[in-house]
Amino acid sequence: MALRSAIYNSLDNGFVENALFLCGLLQPEDVHLKAHCMLQAGQYKAAYDAAKRHTNLGCVYVFARACLGLERFSEGAHALEKARIYWEGRGQKQIESRRFIPDSSACYTLLGKLWAGHGDSKRAMESYIEALKLNPLLWDAFTGLCHLGAFVRPVNIFKLTPMLASMSQPATFNGDTFLDISEAKDPFVSTPEPESHDHGYAPSLGPTAAPPRRSVRLLGSRIAAATSTNFEERRELRKAKATGTKGTNRSLSTVGRVVSGNRKPPVEISEDSKPDLRPSSTAVSGLPAPKMAPLNDSARAQDSIQRILDLLVKMGTGYAHLSRFQCVQALDAFAAIPAQYRETPWVLSQIGKAYYELSRWSEAEKVFQRIREKAPSRMEDMEVFSNVLWQLKKETDLAHLAHTLVEQDRLSPQAWCALGNAFSLQREHDQAIKCFTRATQLDPKFAYAFTLQGHEHVANEDYDKALYAYRCAISADNRHYNGWYGLGQVFEKMGKYDVAEKHYRAASQINPTNALLAVKIGLVLDRMKKTQPALIQYVQAVALDPRSNLARFRKAQIHLKLNQPQEALRELEVLKDAAPDDANVHFMLGRTHKKMGQRANAIKHFTIALNLDPKASQYIKEAMESIGEDEDDGGYSSEGSRA
Template identity: 40%
Template sequence: MALSPSHVAGQLRHLIYYHLDNNLIRNALFLADRLHAFEPRSFEAQYLLSLCHLHNGEVKAAFECSQPTGSRGLHAGCAYVYAQACLDLGKYLDGVTALERSKSLWASKNHWNKHSETQRQHLPDAAAVYCLQGKLFHAHKDLNRAVDCYVDSLKLNPFMWDAFLGLSATGVNIRVPNIFQLSPELLAMISSSQDELDILSDHFSPTEGSFPMPTTGSGVDPFMVSATLPDHDTTNGSSALYEKLNLSSANAPTVPKPIIHEGMETPGQSSGSEDFRIANGVTDPWDPPLAPARKMRTIQAMSLDHTGQEPPVAPSEREPPPAPRIGDRKRTVSGQVAHPLPPQMTEPGAPQRRSVRLFNQIKPTTKLTSSTLSGRDGREVKKVRSTTSKARTGSTSTVGRVVSGNRKPIESHDSDGKDHRATSIPPVPPLPRNAEKTKEIEALSWLLGLFTKLASGYFSLSRYKCTDAVQHFNSLSQGQRETPWVLAQLGRAFFEQAMYADASKYFSRVQSLAPSRLEDMEIYSTVLWHLKNDVELAYLAHQLLEVDRLSPQAWCAIGNSFSHQRDHDQALKCFKRATMLDPEFAYAFTLQGHEYVANEEYDKALDAYRHGIKADARHYNAWYGLGTVYDKMGKLDEAEQHFRNAAMINPTNAVLICCIGLVLEKSDNSKTALVHYERACSLAPHSILARFRKARVLMKLHEYKFALAELKVLKDMAPDEANVHYLLGKLYKTIHDKANAIKHFTTALNLDPKAAQFIKDAMESIDDDEMEDDDMA
């Protein structure tokens, strides 16, 4: 018997996927090499070989294997692996070109909800490819096209978290709840027919998320905002990106614009996704998948609400349901014969009672029904199934009724022989299959609600609205909140507010839950640096080094430890090592700049900060560093501009506002400086720096009464701060209160003996001023 090449190749492919699923990458790579040798011209063989190289960490080998087919876009898998390798190797435009050439192979694919324990989709779908394209454009600094790709990815699959992170990093304004909501496309992929889709969308009631449920056929773009425009960030010229993101004009009320199918021109991009189309307010949201032929009995049962009546729909939205055929018998899952309720009991179109929904959620399910909507146990369902065939004979129905409620209900006999109608629980007509899909919708809505809270917290933090971010994260359930990622975000939120003690508590919990976690640990090391906790900082550095000595976070922690010991040269070596390991690690460049400033090497500091901005244009710390260097060099105009750039990115940071005020104060613009100090005090009421500078500029403006009030508050906030007492002494000296002036000068001298000469000169000048006053008198 002749050897069958197709069977040999099929067996090899099966073995490769088996080893990939079991994370036996070297075995899979060996078998992929055999398959490629057996079928050297096969696109799939090239794809599997390059995929195994990529999983094995051999990026250049994956690039070489996938290049012949992937660069020309002949196979979707090869193009995808080739683009991933290009992203790692810095060949961003080559990866974009390969994905564009293969667009016809993946543009119409959507694999959401098609993966399970027994089912896989080995080729990428449109959502995954758009996300990868967005990363390539983002790395190439083409933010406009990156935003377009991220938006297309999230429209097809709102759970594409990488796309949301990338979208947040671009600096555009977005409405987070508009992303994570049940769209008609998601419902269409769960439901097998238009009738089921209408039933599920009418019955759905979100329980976790605060997002609105889009009505079927409403023509609402998930990324479209209302006519009330949000506050615009001033970063990255976000108005243009915002317009692309929401497909609407930023200067006019929002009007739904068409989302064109592939191959047609769209504003801001060459071709759009084929997910749905909106034209002139009339929506044809999706083409439902072909459903198998079903009996009229199923259609009738699915046209009922959970309360036994028709779901509320507008007359123009759906056709009236067909009348039942004569002789059909329809019963509910609970075994009752469906019958219409009297008009006085329920109002037509009334939604399902919340108590019924809660009751349905807590009742245990049975093997016969996916969800026990009627509240009955499994034994009654079995009884109904056994008696249904007998009940079919000898019964007719009245023509013209929508629901078959003209039959007598099943009668139950108690031990006393009396008949009782089974009316204690209202009938719940949906079939088990529909009930299962309802449960799937409920699970999906819960997940979308969870993603809404997580994304809202992350987006608020990315815009440095730290108080809002903390509120969003704290609204999570305890199980979700006590996870390393959420705790790390909470730590970052408190770090940005300069609340280092609180930030340390959260990062410490992250360390206890995930000792090998590296992400965000460079921030934790800076928190410990501010807290002057040398022991914990050294321990963290050693721990991170043991986890991965080639991670930039570990070398940042080591550098911060040396910096705390004032060994700036060793700290610089560590920070340089971090940037060598990851040239896009902006925070390490910023830490380099701080050490150069400490060494008074301002030219090198400027170069380090500029590298940080090149790595991440929204890294406000680097902009702040540039402003600090120019301020020390006496270039006040350049310093003010860079401080303002940093404040545009992080408008809620009181320190940046104080820096702008300080530069203005040095430029003899005290009145404008006072405005900035007042704003800083409103942003951070407990900021000692902001209040101190505000009091100082009030004294310059001869507003002694207000300055004294600020200094008294400041004295209570920081009783051991020598500068506060020194300034109080100068104020009392100015208003000729000699006793209080000497009192506060003496306190300042005790708190800071190093400044004794300045304080003694100020105290001696009090007597000189009195002598001058006596001579004038």
């Protein structure tokens, strides 16, 4: 039909509005194509209404995708479950027509997204696993598993499957693409129990239960106008949401600012970056093709697919390590990726986030700078870059980044996070809060923007609002460990050490490789007079990050409290070399030598501490005059970090 062909052509060329207009000329029974065009235009409610009363498989799939966009997760999942008997087992070859009917792997992936949105992690995992068994090229399903906390084995996932093998064969077209499900007897078909076999996945969920941060004056003059949303802006926002590019699940950050957002983000490979899977022709112009040409083409196509799978094993291995905060292993895995792919913005972004989680700010900055040079319009993970600049206290660079991002896309939550960080670094906390609030308005699932709001409320000592912000972060992403860290920090400041310990442990369960979290647990245990358990936490923190001065300091401090000055001295000697100008280290060395009866060494280090920090002269002189007393914290503070 000429009209349908014209609509397909409009969609192929990106003219969605034109396709929608032409759909108005279709017959009433062509509901599926109309609903599909509405979906492509980001008109989720219109697509939902158009498709919900129709029972062909195409309409059910559009309806479920509209439910995903409208966050009606359960309704969409149940609709797909009802139609399971009609899409389960449908291979790609059967449906390579212009009818936009999904194959079973697409349905499983969509079902996984819906169950994940609904909060049913078990069923979401099962759906993603089934999708990847059929089609390992569904990267969305793989990252979905990672975001849910599953233990994945990429080498067992990215393997050639019958569906992928069929892609190398000549396509066959099936005109019977509209399967009516009106006769289905059971409205909600239950998901069959998965078979027990090793396919590269092992569920390992987190509990139902975070790092450093202003801009030039011109930013202040733009804040009022920029935080308003007019009609045109809302229209553009709907279009932006239709692309599925959100700030959600960006996955990763470090505690405080440094216990880093989420992030949970699903990572997509753009159409431009997908290798061409079509077999190249071996026929010479004007000459008949050899008889074995189709077979050679098929083998060549399978070889191409295998190369893609080999690449995805390397990328998936790095991504899986990073999702579990195994950053050193992640860096090793990404280093194994061939250079032409390792220098792509997506891979560089993962490398930058790994450095960020390791608190290697300078290295992370260099990586993100390369991303800005290669893809200056890229918005994904720019909130992490802005956090890196916050940690490095680079006000001018951060202000420039924020200004550039807002100019590029004022509907991007990452841009508003960068602007908020710029204000935060200048200690304009109220302005920063406005920016982070704007980010969450643009994307209510952007967990790290809520966490950054919480940090600013803590800076304002508004603990009730901070608690609310951190809880919103966890609600947006239950595995966002920065939110749990933030809650622990607030309860610690309120003196509720047992509650603080609970939240710090929840954060540590999600990110067990973060040394700062172990230190914070040890600190609240120490405050509760649980000295020996506190020491265990500090020992663990030093083992996790031998470069952590804070962990070594706290460990030395607890050794001194336990009357173990020799052990304390070993840690302090390391700290003296790492931070020779830190008054706290020399003050603690003075106390340690005094406890060991080495008065000359004690006076020497007390004097150095006094010269480094004259403001603490009274405190240091009192320590010099008193023998055998254990000062509480020695003046050392960890509050400069945020997750």
